[in-house]
Every structure is written in C-alpha cells, then in structure tokens.
Amino acid sequence: MRSARHIRVPAFEPFHGIRYDIARLDPVLVTAPPYDVISPSQREALVAGSPETIVHVDLPVTDPTAPSADPYATAAAILSDWLETGVLLVDNLPSFTIYRMTSIGDDGAENHTTGVIGALQLSRPDEGQILCHEYTTPKAKSDRTDLLAATDANLSPIWGLSPAAGLTGLLEQTDTPLMDFEADGVRHSVWRVTEPEQIAAISSAITTHPVVIADGHHRYETSLAHRDRIRSTHGSNTGAESVMCFVVELVGDQLSVGPIHRLISDLDPQIEVLAAFETYFEITPFTSPTTGVIASLEDEGCLALVLPEGEFLLRPRPDQFVGTRDLDSSRLDLALAALGDSTVVYQHGVDNVRTAVASGGAEFGVLLRPVTVEQIVAIAEGGERMPPKSTFFSPKPRTGVVLRSLRD
Numbered sequence: 001m002r003s004a005r006h007i008r009v010p011a012f013e014p015f016h017g018i019r020y021d022i023a024r025l026d027p028v029l030v031t032a033p034p035y036d037v038i039s040p041s042q043r044e045a046l047v048a049g050s051p052e053t054i055v056h057v058d059l060p061v062t063d064p065t066a067p068s069a070d071p072y073a074t075a076a077a078i079l080s081d082w083l084e085t086g087v088l089l090v091d092n093l094p095s096f097t098i099y100r101m102t103s104i105g106d107d108g109a110e111n112h113t114t115g116v117i118g119a120l121q122l123s124r125p126d127e128g129q130i131l132c133h134e135y136t137t138p139k140a141k142s143d144r145t146d147l148l149a150a151t152d153a154n155l156s157p158i159w160g161l162s163p164a165a166g167l168t169g170l171l172e173q174t175d176t177p178l179m180d181f182e183a184d185g186v187r188h189s190v191w192r193v194t195e196p197e198q199i200a201a202i203s204s205a206i207t208t209h210p211v212v213i214a215d216g217h218h219r220y221e222t223s224l225a226h227r228d229r230i231r232s233t234h235g236s237n238t239g240a241e242s243v244m245c246f247v248v249e250l251v252g253d254q255l256s257v258g259p260i261h262r263l264i265s266d267l268d269p270q271i272e273v274l275a276a277f278e279t280y281f282e283i284t285p286f287t288s289p290t291t292g293v294i295a296s297l298e299d300e301g302c303l304a305l306v307l308p309e310g311e312f313l314l315r316p317r318p319d320q321f322v323g324t325r326d327l328d329s330s331r332l333d334l335a336l337a338a339l340g341d342s343t344v345v346y347q348h349g350v351d352n353v354r355t356a357v358a359s360g361g362a363e364f365g366v367l368l369r370p371v372t373v374e375q376i377v378a379i380a381e382g383g384e385r386m387p388p389k390s391t392f393f394s395p396k397p398r399t400g401v402v403l404r405s406l407r408d
Helices: 040-049 071-085 138-151 196-206 217-234 273-277 293-300 328-337 350-358 373-381
Strands: 018-020 088-090 096-104 110-121 158-162 179-183 186-193 211-215 242-249 261-265 281-285 303-307 310-316 343-347 364-367
Touching: 071 088, 071 138, 096 196, 110 158, 110 196, 138 217, 158 217, 186 196, 211 217, 211 242, 217 242, 261 328, 261 350, 273 281, 273 303, 293 303, 293 310, 293 364, 303 328, 303 350, 343 350, 350 364
Parallel strands: 158 242
Antiparallel strands: 018 088, 096 110, 096 186, 110 242, 158 211, 179 186, 261 343, 261 364, 281 310, 303 310, 303 364
C-alpha cells in the first residue's frame, strides 16, 4: 500500500446502530444475503419466511396489487413503520459492530472472517483515501440510488480491506455475542462495542491506511452521489458524509475470493462459438470434475466454456492478449467483443452456470478463475479497475445485522 504519510486517510467512526429486536424475531428469518445475489425465487422464499424480512426494504419490487406505487417509497414506509412499532430498535450509544463469519472450506478446515462495521468517511477514488478495483454497471447503480434517496439509510455495508496489521486481534471478543446464528451453512456471530478505549483503538488502526473496496462498489458510488446531493442543500455536516462499511484486515487467512462467471444469450445465430473463440484460445475438451472445478482450472491455467453439448478448456493464446490485463475477465471481454452484440449475465457458482446452459436459460457460459487479493490491491493502488463483477468475496455478511440512518 502507498504510505499513509502522503495522503489523507478516511475517518472510521461508531454510529447509533439500528437492529432487529431479536428477543422476539429470529435473525435467520429476518436477515438475508446481499441484494445482488438474491434471485426472484429466493426473494419469494425469504418473504414467505417472515413478514419482517429485510428484503422488503433492501430489495423492493413492484406490488402487483398496486402497480403504480413507487417500490422505493414503499420500502421507506416499511422501514419507518418498523422503527415506530419496535421491529427495529436504535442503539442508545454509538457503537462498532464486530462481525465474525465461520465457514467450512473445501478442505474441511474451519475458516473465519472477522471484521468491524462502522461509518467510513466518503472520498472520491482519485483522492486516495478509498481505493476501488472494479467498474460498476449502470442499472444496479440506479437501483441503489433510488433506494438510498427514499430511505436515507445504509441498509447493508460495503466491504473494505485494511492493511492495518493486528486489526483482527483488536476485534477478538470473549463476551456472549449479541447475535449468533447459522444461515446457508455459515455461522454469523455479532457483538456490539461501546467501550471508548476499544473504539479508539479500532478507529486509530483503520484510519492509518487507505481502505480498498472489496465488495459493494455500487453502494459506494451511490453514496458518493447522494452525499453530493445532500451537500448542495444541507451542507457537509450530515450523516451522508460517511457510508456503513465492514472492514476486514488484509491478510490471506481472513479472505476468500472467488470468481463470478458469465452467461451469454442473444448471440447472432450465424456465430459459431467454438470457431470464434479459437482465435483467442486453444480449445480442448474438458472432462470436468463434479467438485473442485475452479481448482482444476487454476491448475490448467484455463477458463472453461460450457455449451449444451459439452465443456471445453480455453487456454489463452498469449499473442492475442498483448496489452490486456492478466485477468480472465479482461481476456473474456476482448473475446466476447469479437462475437458482436449479446446479453451477458453475471453468475456465481459453477452449478448455477451449468444449470442455466442445460435448461436453455443461456446459450453458453464461461467459467473464470478467481482474482488474487494481491491483484485487487495492485489494481486499486494503480488507480485502475477491473471489468464489472470480476470478484466474488465469500462468505458474505447478512443484510439486516445492523442498519445506519443518515439522519444520525
């Protein structure tokens, strides 16, 4: 990382957290995965599980019984009602939220990701305080813009990486967790920190370095735009100056970065995919394992093409990618551009890609290898960005563990 002596670093502060009343509500049912990994069918299941699920607010949809109603205004009204009726409670004191996720890796070992949620002072990427590594897509950004404007609240944190050595140790807890539950195979343990000395130590550690955004680029850019709008009418002393952020120490044993794959549809019927890709890749049949597919691709140094009739290894031809960043997403973008117009859908999970192709939901899919943490940091520090949806951090914090009002 660049020396913090040469740039300003963002403030990281506690806030009055908004939390579900878990004395009467099950956190498994009211919290949810991040909005951008929830399918329509998954949303329906979450809504069926609890009338107080956070997806009513964080992932609003048009009400078929009131199609003219603004779904974002409806989300804001629901949030307000939950605060008035005690579904949601506001902390008496400003606090940090320590959040630990425990999962089992493919090797059977127990993995931990421990971070802290607080309010991170916003700054633009060129100011060097918050570093981005990925481009965003316009549709998702506009959705978050409308939701933020309606609710005036951070509903889920962006995910930041900090090179502050020893941060994980500062977050160790021996007290009984405020929340401790298992969802989707991951144990989520949450503590609230209000003790001034611990708050000061955590804040001081994080504010000695820039923060690299790992996940949540849409929410970050949306928050910047919202901050600027609020400044034009209310000045620069409001909650909009910061964004809720989950900060994790930048060490390998705290992070698991996976790829986000591609599903391709609406291709010109005249295009022969194998023939077109032959220009950019050496293509050989792929006898794909049922598990460990990504590890196999990493061993082979290849991407994988998933067609209805079979799977193929795509070994990049070096002479075709001169000047292209050494990333599968960048190489694939170049190859896809040669195919002409098409629709690209971003999809995590090898089985999800295979299912979509086999069912006719996509004409073909491409499996990518993951980006390394070192590549993410190097690209962010260099002021560059990867193509959209190049990284998939897991496990992901549940939305609804803590919310933040910008009126705080």
